[in-house]
Amino acid sequence: MLDDSDRRILRHMQAEPEMPAADLAERAGVTSSTLARRLDRMRSAGVLRGVRGVINWPALGYEVEVSLRITLDKTQGRAFDDFIEGARAVPEVIEIQTFLGQVDVRLSVIARDMPHYQQVYRDRVLTLPHITDIEALMHVARLKTDETLPL
Template sequence: MVGVLDRTDRKILRLLQSNGRISNADLAEEVNISPATCHRRLQRLFDEGYVKNVRGMIDAEKVDLGTLVLVGVVLDRSTPDSFAEFEAAVSRISSILDCYLVAGDFDYFLKIRVRDIADFNRLHAGKLITLPSVRQTRTFFTLKTVADTRAFDF
């Protein structure tokens, strides 16, 4: 059963979002609790699923994945089977960072990182157009990232 977040838990979560590598001792000092108490609270936050994981933010340009592409996808039918088949196929393509089932003009939005437009073109021709049940795609090449993985404000 998931517990209730108090002010200290929220502060721990906010600090962890801004610096996932913060030491337990530094985190405890920032929150004004003992390191042992901080460790227990942090462990509970992980155990109860408030924190899924902690990972580094990689600079996409430095690893030659500087082109961010958003793709809107419309399926040819809206059935549980077609959604499941599409989602399973998408999960096997490593260039697709995120996949969202959405309401509106599209069924899904895909967030994709590639080297450049030519790299995307190869991905599109080789994998995206062969995804199951896809009727239409619309591609958006991003020009500038204004906000990316902002911390939750709660």
């Protein structure tokens, strides 16, 4: 699906996402119009899902991050759907992952401090439907965050 030019474009985009289009075209060895066509094609094909801002949560005062591993009552037919719908409505939940196995869902929850986390946990998380078990893991350090692919 992707040729060498597409891979070159993606490599340079991953390395410098804020690079102006003209510079990207030059580094990738294509014209600006070719770059635009290829980017449009990759967006249409779902290869490029969009551009986003990456926020440094601690810089905004969110000092606590907790990973909650949750087991749901799978005897309830809508357990996953109901739970995920509720979790999406909690502003402090910044990530939701689902799994096969003993743990069904993992939530990443951010808070300004421990009292704020306790409030979110008691008032928002524990009221989510179909929870049978929760394990909380306090985030200590993020050692690697990398969404780049070896293209």
